[in-house]
Amino acid sequence: MQITVTVNGAPTTRDVEPRLLLTHFLRDELRLTGTHWGCDTTNCGACVVRLDGVPVKSCTVLAVMADGAAVDTVEGLAHGAELDPVQEGFVTCHGLQCGFCTPGMLMTTRALLDREPDPSPATIREAISGQICRCTGYENIVRSVRWAAEKQHTAEVAP
Amino acid sequence: MTGVQDPSVQIHAAAETPRGYGSMKRKEDARFVRGRGQYVDDVVLPGMLHGAVLRSPVAHARLTAVDTSAAEAHPKVHAVITGETLAGLGLAWMPTLSQDTQAVLATDKVRFQGQEIAFVVADDKYAARDALDLIDVQYEPIDPVIDARRALDPGTPVVRDDQEGRTDNHIFDWSSGDATRTDAVFAEAEAADDQLVVAADVLYPRVHPAPLETCGAIADMDPVTGKLTLWTTTQAPHAHRTLYAIVAGLPEHKIRVVSPDIGGGFGNKVGIYPGYVCAIVGSIVTGRPVKWMEDRSENLMSTSFARDYHMRGEVAVTRDGRLRAVRVHVLADHGAFNATAQPTKFPAGFFGVFTGSYDLEAAHCTVTGVYTNKASGGVAYACSFRITEAVYLIERMVDVVAHDLGMDPAELRKRNLLRPDQFPYRSPTGWEYDSGDYLHTLEVALEKAGYPELRAEQADRRRRREAGERVDLMGIGLSFFTEAVGAGPRRTMDILGLGMADGAELRVHPTGKAVLRISVQSQGQGHETTFAQIAAAELGMSPDDIEVVHGDTDQTPFGLGTYGSRSTPVSGAATAIVARKVRERARIVASAMLEVSPDDLEWNDGRWQVVGDPEASRSLAEIAMAAHSNLELPDGVEGHLDATCVYNPPNLTYPCGAYVCVVDVDPGTGAVHIRRFVAVDDCGVRINPMIVEGQIHGGLADGVGMALMQGIAFDLDGNCLGGSMMDYLLPTALECPSWELGETVTPSPHHPIGAKGVGESATVGSPPAVVNAVIDALAPFGVRHADMPLTPAAVWSASRGRPLRTDLAIT
Numbered sequence: 001m002q003i004t005v006t007v008n009g010a011p012t013t014r015d016v017e018p019r020l021l022l023t024h025f026l027r028d029e030l031r032l033t034g035t036h037w038g039c040d041t042t043n044c045g046a047c048v049v050r051l052d053g054v055p056v057k058s059c060t061v062l063a064v065m066a067d068g069a070a071v072d073t074v075e076g077l078a079h080g081a082e083l084d085p086v087q088e089g090f091v092t093c094h095g096l097q098c099g100f101c102t103p104g105m106l107m108t109t110r111a112l113l114d115r116e117p118d119p120s121p122a123t124i125r126e127a128i129s130g131q132i133c134r135c136t137g138y139e140n141i142v143r144s145v146r147w148a149a150e151k152q153h154t155a156e157v158a159p
Numbered sequence: 160m161t162g163v164q165d166p167s168v169q170i171h172a173a174a175e176t177p178r179g180y181g182s183m184k185r186k187e188d189a190r191f192v193r194g195r196g197q198y199v200d201d202v203v204l205p206g207m208l209h210g211a212v213l214r215s216p217v218a219h220a221r222l223t224a225v226d227t228s229a230a231e232a233h234p235k236v237h238a239v240i241t242g243e244t245l246a247g248l249g250l251a252w253m254p255t256l257s258q259d260t261q262a263v264l265a266t267d268k269v270r271f272q273g274q275e276i277a278f279v280v281a282d283d284k285y286a287a288r289d290a291l292d293l294i295d296v297q298y299e300p301i302d303p304v305i306d307a308r309r310a311l312d313p314g315t316p317v318v319r320d321d322q323e324g325r326t327d328n329h330i331f332d333w334s335s336g337d338a339t340r341t342d343a344v345f346a347e348a349e350a351a352d353d354q355l356v357v358a359a360d361v362l363y364p365r366v367h368p369a370p371l372e373t374c375g376a377i378a379d380m381d382p383v384t385g386k387l388t389l390w391t392t393t394q395a396p397h398a399h400r401t402l403y404a405i406v407a408g409l410p411e412h413k414i415r416v417v418s419p420d421i422g423g424g425f426g427n428k429v430g431i432y433p434g435y436v437c438a439i440v441g442s443i444v445t446g447r448p449v450k451w452m453e454d455r456s457e458n459l460m461s462t463s464f465a466r467d468y469h470m471r472g473e474v475a476v477t478r479d480g481r482l483r484a485v486r487v488h489v490l491a492d493h494g495a496f497n498a499t500a501q502p503t504k505f506p507a508g509f510f511g512v513f514t515g516s517y518d519l520e521a522a523h524c525t526v527t528g529v530y531t532n533k534a535s536g537g538v539a540y541a542c543s544f545r546i547t548e549a550v551y552l553i554e555r556m557v558d559v560v561a562h563d564l565g566m567d568p569a570e571l572r573k574r575n576l577l578r579p580d581q582f583p584y585r586s587p588t589g590w591e592y593d594s595g596d597y598l599h600t601l602e603v604a605l606e607k608a609g610y611p612e613l614r615a616e617q618a619d620r621r622r623r624r625e626a627g628e629r630v631d632l633m634g635i636g637l638s639f640f641t642e643a644v645g646a647g648p649r650r651t652m653d654i655l656g657l658g659m660a661d662g663a664e665l666r667v668h669p670t671g672k673a674v675l676r677i678s679v680q681s682q683g684q685g686h687e688t689t690f691a692q693i694a695a696a697e698l699g700m701s702p703d704d705i706e707v708v709h710g711d712t713d714q715t716p717f718g719l720g721t722y723g724s725r726s727t728p729v730s731g732a733a734t735a736i737v738a739r740k741v742r743e744r745a746r747i748v749a750s751a752m753l754e755v756s757p758d759d760l761e762w763n764d765g766r767w768q769v770v771g772d773p774e775a776s777r778s779l780a781e782i783a784m785a786a787h788s789n790l791e792l793p794d795g796v797e798g799h800l801d802a803t804c805v806y807n808p809p810n811l812t813y814p815c816g817a818y819v820c821v822v823d824v825d826p827g828t829g830a831v832h833i834r835r836f837v838a839v840d841d842c843g844v845r846i847n848p849m850i851v852e853g854q855i856h857g858g859l860a861d862g863v864g865m866a867l868m869q870g871i872a873f874d875l876d877g878n879c880l881g882g883s884m885m886d887y888l889l890p891t892a893l894e895c896p897s898w899e900l901g902e903t904v905t906p907s908p909h910h911p912i913g914a915k916g917v918g919e920s921a922t923v924g925s926p927p928a929v930v931n932a933v934i935d936a937l938a939p940f941g942v943r944h945a946d947m948p949l950t951p952a953a954v955w956s957a958s959r960g961r962p963l964r965t966d967l968a969i970t
Binding site: 041043077131136 | 190852889
C-alpha cells in the first residue's frame with residue numbers, strides 16, 4: 001500500500017506491506033533508529049512516538065494506520081543544536097543510563113508537559129507508568145521532567 | 160519550549176566539568192537524548208540479510224524429523240540451517256562458561272521450551288519469520304523434569320542423555336567452610352538451654368535480567384579476507400572473541416567483536432547464545448552479513464536465567480542474640496545446560512560469602528547443582544556471582560532469628576556486625592574483607608529512616624488494629640549486606656582459563672589531549688565519563704580532554720568485560736595506574752626540559768615543577784609536545800608519553816550497605832505499597848557521585864521487582880509462565896518510591912584510588928529489605944517466612960497460613 005506520513009514535519013511517501021509496524025517503518029524504511037523496539041506486547045514503551053500529537057506505542061500501530069497523519073520522533077525533538085527542555089532535563093538530572101528507553105520517555109514526557117506544564121511527581125510517575133526503564137529506578141526521570149517544567153516556566157516568565 | 164538560552168545548562172559547559180572526581184554530566188548523553196545512540200539493531204550493513212530462530216514449543220522431546228524443504232523454497236529465503244547442518248561443521252554443540260556443553264541447534268532432543276531448532280536466513284525479518292512457519296518438526300514427547308526438588312529422584316528422566324554414561328540429573332556438589340567445626344557448634348547449641356537452632360527454607364526464585372534491548376548480533380564474514388566482524392550485544396567483547404576462536408576454530412586475529420551502545424545488560428549479555436553462532440554460520444553460508452535480533456519472548460524464555468536457589472538455612476544462636484554459626488544447603492536448578500557465568504573454581508559463584516556481615520565462629524554450606532528441562536539457569540543478573548543469593552539468605556535468616564527470639568532485628572544486627580578493628584577480616588569460609596565500618600553505616604541508615612519513630616508508629620497501628628480499626632499493616636525491613644566484587648586475582652579467578660585481569664592503554668597526543676582505551680564494556684554505566692574522570696584526576700586534566708574508547712576488540716586492550724561490578728575495581732584501577740605511568744614518563748621529559756634531575760621535580764596540579772620553585776614548571780600539554788619533538792632525552796628514554804598497563808587485583812573489594820524499607824500492606828488484598836526506602840551505601844571512594852547514585856537507584860528498583868513482582872514459574876509440562884512482559888512483571892514508576900540515599904565512605908585499602916564498585920550493590924542488598932518489611936507487616940498473622948515474589952496472592956495466602964510455592968504452578 002502507498003502511504004504518506006508527515007514525519008518530523010516532512011511529508012514522506014512509501015509503498016509498504018499492510019502488516020508493517022509503524023516502529024519498523026520508522027526504523028527500517030526511514031532509518032530513524034532513535035525509536036526503539038523492546039517488547040512486542042505494548043508493555044515497555046521504548047517505541048513511543050507521537051501520532052498527531054498523541055503518544056502511541058509504535059510497535060502496536062501499523063504503518064498504514066499512520067497514513068495522512070503526523071508522526072513525531074525523538075529525532076525531531078531538538079531544534080538544531082538547541083535541545084528541548086526535556087532532553088536537557090534528562091542530561092542534567094541523570095535521567096538515563098543505557099539510553100534505550102530514553103527516546104520513548106522523552107516523547108511521553110514532552111507530551112505531558114504540553115498538556116500539563118507543571119505536573120507533580122505523582123502525575124509524572126503516572127504518565128510514564130506505561131513505560132519501563134531498567135536502569136534508573138525512575139527517580140531521576142521524575143526529577144528530569146520536573147527540571148524541564150521549571151526550565152520552561154522560567155523561560156516563559158523571563159522578559 | 161523554544162528559545163531558551165541559558166549558558167549554565169549547556170551540555171559541555173566546561174565550568175561544570177570537575178578536574179577530577181565529582182558529579183559531572185555524562186559525555187554519552189548528548190547522543191542518547193537525540194536518538195543518536197547506535198545499538199546493534201541500528202546497524203545496517205550493505206547486502207545484509209536477516210535471521211530468525213525456530214524454537215521448540217515443548218520442554219522435553221526427541222526430535223524425529225526436521226523438514227525444511229518448504230522453508231527453503233520460500234522466494235525470500237537464502238538458507239535454512241539445522242542441527243544437522245551444524246553437526247557437519249562440528250558446531251552443533253558449543254562449550255558453556257561452566258565447562259559444560261550447550262546445543263546450538265538441537266540434534267537429538269529438545270531440552271527446554273524455547274530451545275533453538277533451526278535458523279532461517281532471508282531478505283528481511285518478516286520473511287524470515289514467515290519461513291519459520293514452513294518448517295515441519297516431529298516431536299516424540301518425553302516426561303519433563305521441572306521440579307528441581309524431584310530432579311534427583313530415582314527413575315526421573317535423564318535430561319542430559321547426550322553425555323555418555325550419565326544416569327541422573329546431578330551436575331555437581333560443592334562445599335565451603337568447616338563442616339566439623341560448624342556441626343560441633345550446632346550440636347552445642349542444640350544441647351544448651353541458653354541457645355537454640357533456627358531453621359528456614361528460603362527460595363530465591365528464577366528471575367530474568369530483561370534488559371530493555373534484547374540480545375542480537377550482526378555477523379559479517381568477509382569471504383575475501385577471511386575476517387569476521389561481529390557486531391553484538393556483549394558485556395565481554397574480548398572474552399567472546401577468544402571463545403569464538405576456540406569454538407569455531409577461527410583465527411583470533413581475524414575476529415573483530417564490536418559492541419556498540421548496549422541497551423542494558425545486567426548479566427544477560429555475558430554469555431554466548433546460539434543465535435550469535437547461527438548468525439556467524441549464516442554469514443559464512445550466504446557470503447553476506449546476517450543480522451539476528453531476538454524478540455522479547457525469545458529473550459525471556461531462552462537466555463540467561465538467574466538465581467533458582469532452593470536454600471535451607473540454619474543458624475545457631477544464643478538466646479541473648481549472639482549469632483554463632485550458619486549452616487546452609489542449596490539445591491541449585493541450572494536448567495538443561497550448565498551455563499552459569501562464574502569463575503572456573505567457583506561453581507556456586509561467590510555464594511561462599513553467605514556469612515554476610517557478621518562475626519561468626521563457624522560456617523559451612525553445600526551446594527548441589529541439578530539439570531532440569533528449563534533454559535540454562537544461574538547465568539547472572541546483577542548478582543555479583545551469587546552474592547545476591549547469599550545475602551538474601553543470611554539477611555532473611557537474621558530476621559527469622561529475630562522473630563524467633565522476639566528481638567528487634569536492628570538490635571540483633573548491631574550485636575553481631577563485624578567491628579572496624581576486625582578488618583582486614585578473614586571470614587570462616589576464607590574470604591578476606593578489605594575494610595568497613597558496619598555499625599556506623601547501619602546507624603546512619605537507622606537515623607535517616609527515623610527507626611524508633613517508625614517502630615512507634617507500627618506499634619500504634621497494631622494497637623488500633625487489635626482494637627478493631629481498619630488500618631493497613633505496616634512493616635519495617637532491614638538488610639545489611641557485604642558485597643565481594645572486582646573479580647579478580649588471576650591466581651584464583653579465571654573464566655575458561657582466561658585470568659580476570661584487565662588492560663588499559665593511554666595515549667597522550669602532542670597537544671596534550673588524551674585517548675584512553677579500556678577493556679570493560681558500558682551498558683549504561685557511563686564509562687566514557689567515569690573513566691575519563693579517573694585518568695583526568697591523575698593527570699590534572701579536564702575529563703573533557705580525554706576520550707574513552709571501548710567496545711571494539713580491534714581498538715582496545717584485552718580484558719574480561721563488565722559484570723560482577725568489576726569495572727571500577729579492576730579496569731578503574733588499571734586506568735589510574737596507566738595514568739600514573741604516563742605521569743612518570745612525563746617527569747623524565749620534564750626533567751630534560753628543565754635540565755634538572757627527575758628527583759628534583761614534584762607533581763603539582765597537572766604540572767611537573769622544580770621542588771620549591773613554582774616558576775620552573777611544565778604543564779602536561781607542554782611536556783607532551785616536547786615528548787614528540789626533537790628534544791634530546793636522556794639515554795634509554797623513549798619519546799612520547801603513551802603507556803599500557805594490565806591490572807591484576809590483589810583481592811576483591813568489599814562494598815557494604817544498610818537498607819531500611821517501610822511498607823504498607825492491605826490485609827484484604829495482600830497488595831504491598833512501598834512507602835519509603837532508605838539506602839546507605841559504602842562503596843569506598845566515589846568518582847562521579849551522580850552516576851553512583853543512579854546505579855543505586857536502578858538496583859533498588861530491581862530489588863523491588865524481584866521481591867514483589869518478578870519471578871518466572873513453570874507449569875509441570877515445562878511451559879514457561881514468564882515469557883512476555885505481560886506475564887513477567889517489571890517495576891514501573893508506580894511501584895517504586897522516591898529513593899532516600901545516604902553514604903559512608905570507607906576506602907578500599909588495596910585499590911589504587913580506594914574505590915570499591917557499586918553497580919550491583921543495591922540489587923544485592925534490596926530484596927531482603929523489602930521481603931523483611933513485608934514479613935514484618937504480616938507478624939500479627941504469625942508469618943515467619945514467605946517466598947518471593949510477594950505478589951498480592953502470595954502475601955494473602957501467607958497471611959492465611961498457606962504460603963505459596965512460587966517456582967511452580969501446581970494446579
